[in-house]
Amino acid sequence: MPRPAFSPPSQAPGFAARRVAAEIVEGVLHRGRPLDEQLDGAGAPPGLAMLGERDRALVRRIVATTLRRLGTLRHLIGATLDRGLPPEAGRLESALLVGAAQIHVLDIPDHAAVDLSVRLVQADRRSARYSGLVNAVLRRIARSGAELLADRDPLTLDTPAWLLERWTRHYGAEVARGIAAVHAVEPPLDLTVKADPEGWAARLRGKVLPTGSVRLVPHGAVSAMPGYAEGEWWVQDAAAAIPARLLGDVAGLSIADLCAAPGGKTLQLAQAGAKVTAVDRSEPRLARLRENLRRTGLAAETVAADVATFEGGPFDAVLLDAPCSSTGTMRRHPDIPWRKSEAEVTTLAGLQAALLDRAVALVRAGGTIVYCTCSLEPEEGEAQIEALLARDSRVVRRPIAADERPGLAGLVTATGDLRTLPCHWPDAEPRMGGLDGFFAARLVRR
Numbered sequence: 001m002p003r004p005a006f007s008p009p010s011q012a013p014g015f016a017a018r019r020v021a022a023e024i025v026e027g028v029l030h031r032g033r034p035l036d037e038q039l040d041g042a043g044a045p046p047g048l049a050m051l052g053e054r055d056r057a058l059v060r061r062i063v064a065t066t067l068r069r070l071g072t073l074r075h076l077i078g079a080t081l082d083r084g085l086p087p088e089a090g091r092l093e094s095a096l097l098v099g100a101a102q103i104h105v106l107d108i109p110d111h112a113a114v115d116l117s118v119r120l121v122q123a124d125r126r127s128a129r130y131s132g133l134v135n136a137v138l139r140r141i142a143r144s145g146a147e148l149l150a151d152r153d154p155l156t157l158d159t160p161a162w163l164l165e166r167w168t169r170h171y172g173a174e175v176a177r178g179i180a181a182v183h184a185v186e187p188p189l190d191l192t193v194k195a196d197p198e199g200w201a202a203r204l205r206g207k208v209l210p211t212g213s214v215r216l217v218p219h220g221a222v223s224a225m226p227g228y229a230e231g232e233w234w235v236q237d238a239a240a241a242i243p244a245r246l247l248g249d250v251a252g253l254s255i256a257d258l259c260a261a262p263g264g265k266t267l268q269l270a271q272a273g274a275k276v277t278a279v280d281r282s283e284p285r286l287a288r289l290r291e292n293l294r295r296t297g298l299a300a301e302t303v304a305a306d307v308a309t310f311e312g313g314p315f316d317a318v319l320l321d322a323p324c325s326s327t328g329t330m331r332r333h334p335d336i337p338w339r340k341s342e343a344e345v346t347t348l349a350g351l352q353a354a355l356l357d358r359a360v361a362l363v364r365a366g367g368t369i370v371y372c373t374c375s376l377e378p379e380e381g382e383a384q385i386e387a388l389l390a391r392d393s394r395v396v397r398r399p400i401a402a403d404e405r406p407g408l409a410g411l412v413t414a415t416g417d418l419r420t421l422p423c424h425w426p427d428a429e430p431r432m433g434g435l436d437g438f439f440a441a442r443l444v445r446r
């Protein structure tokens with residue numbers, strides 16, 4: 001009979017949550033699995049659904065902290081080992097990382113964190129013989145973590161060098177450090193409300209942002225919050241809510257929302273009275289979009305298709321939220337810096353150019369196109385538009401004016417595009433500050 005890969009699970013309190021957390025960290029770092037899919041989607045480890053709500057929240061905290069501070073934690077672990085981590089050691093690295101995150105960053109008692117990481121390796125056949133090493137490394141971090149980091153800069157450790165170099169090149173050293181600093185902090189929850197932002201802000205103990213989104217520090221499950229089941233609002237970063245508004249008054253217009261799922265922008269356009277055709281090539285993501293329409297009582301036509309070959313229209317307006325490296329959303333998706341590479345930016349830029357050409361083909365003469373990406377990389381934003389304007393004389397930019405809508409001051413470039421950065425809108429309470437990094441340009445087809 002084949003031997004089981006793992007010995008029976010430990011009964012120690014808190015063990016199950018640490019095991020799931022270590023599994024998810026391993027999935028991100030060694031199997032390139034997106035964090036969202038593992039926390040909320042089909043890729044969730046089976047153990048996650050068996051945990052109670054508090055333990056599930058603990059898993060999220062441990063995993064997010066491990067990924068936000070990955071460089072620092074790896075440095076601490078490396079500094080305590082003479083010859084680095086042994087190869088083929090199963091769960092050893094993830095057990096050390098989640099242990100170090102609890103000890104060095106989270107307010108979890110050191111002895112519990114050490115004990116549970118030791119149990120994690122003991123329960124894994126390939127790493128069981130390293131339980132003494134885990135004990136020694138984590139105790140050393142508990143004792144001398146600050147000393148081991150004495151001359152190191154956490155922002156440099158926790159941001160992949162290729163990203164920090166790019167942001168320094170494009171935005172300057174100070175802004176690049178500001179962007180990196182925001183990634184260390186859990187972001188707020190932003191909502192787009194159908195109506196009465198002041199009333200919802202009061203009810204949910206949040207505040208109204210200059211652009212009209214409602215912001216709060218999340219506590220508990222989103223689906224249990226007042227107004228969710230009734231479809232009175234949806235979760236959408238304040239920056240992500242701006243591009244659809246750049247189309248102005250859309251009541252009665254036919255609009256193609258290209259790359260639409262899970263549908264934040266479709267909901268905004270439908271709520272504003274547009275006749276929306278929402279196109280996305282992912283059927284599972286479109287199913288989420290339809291569910292969002294159902295919950296909010298809004299209507300749109302949904303089409304499962306590749307935008308590159310989608311035929312339709314001509315539409316009065318087209319919104320293209322193109323697939324991108326998503327480096328602007330790292331504070332919400334702390335796995336991104338460790339899963340993406342610079343080569344991907346180049347590949348995606350090629351795809352974005354093809355989809356932009358398609359967007360131009362789908363809009364009527366005189367119609368408006370809004371192109372946006374949640375990327376900080378100019379190849380996916382500013383450079384994309386310059387290249388389109390150079391190759392297609394039918395298209396001109398309709399510059400965004402900082403005073404055309406509330407809240408845009410400071411977010412519009414000299415050429416009239418939108419550029420938001422994670423370090424924008426700082427707040428005295430760090431968990432209430434920041435914006436996702438977005439680029440948007442508004443164009444007209446002559």
Ligand SMILES: C[S@@+](CC[C@H](N)C(=O)[O-])C[C@H]1O[C@@H](n2cnc3c(N)ncnc32)[C@H](O)[C@@H]1O
Nearest residue numbers: 259260262263264265280281282306307321323
């Ligand atoms: C940034 S997300 C869109 C977010 C969405 N606009 C919103 O506001 O909720 C990008 C989407 O593009 C879709 N996508 C990627 N490549 C595509 C293509 N060639 N054709 C259609 N959809 C595509 C993905 O499935 C994903 O849902």
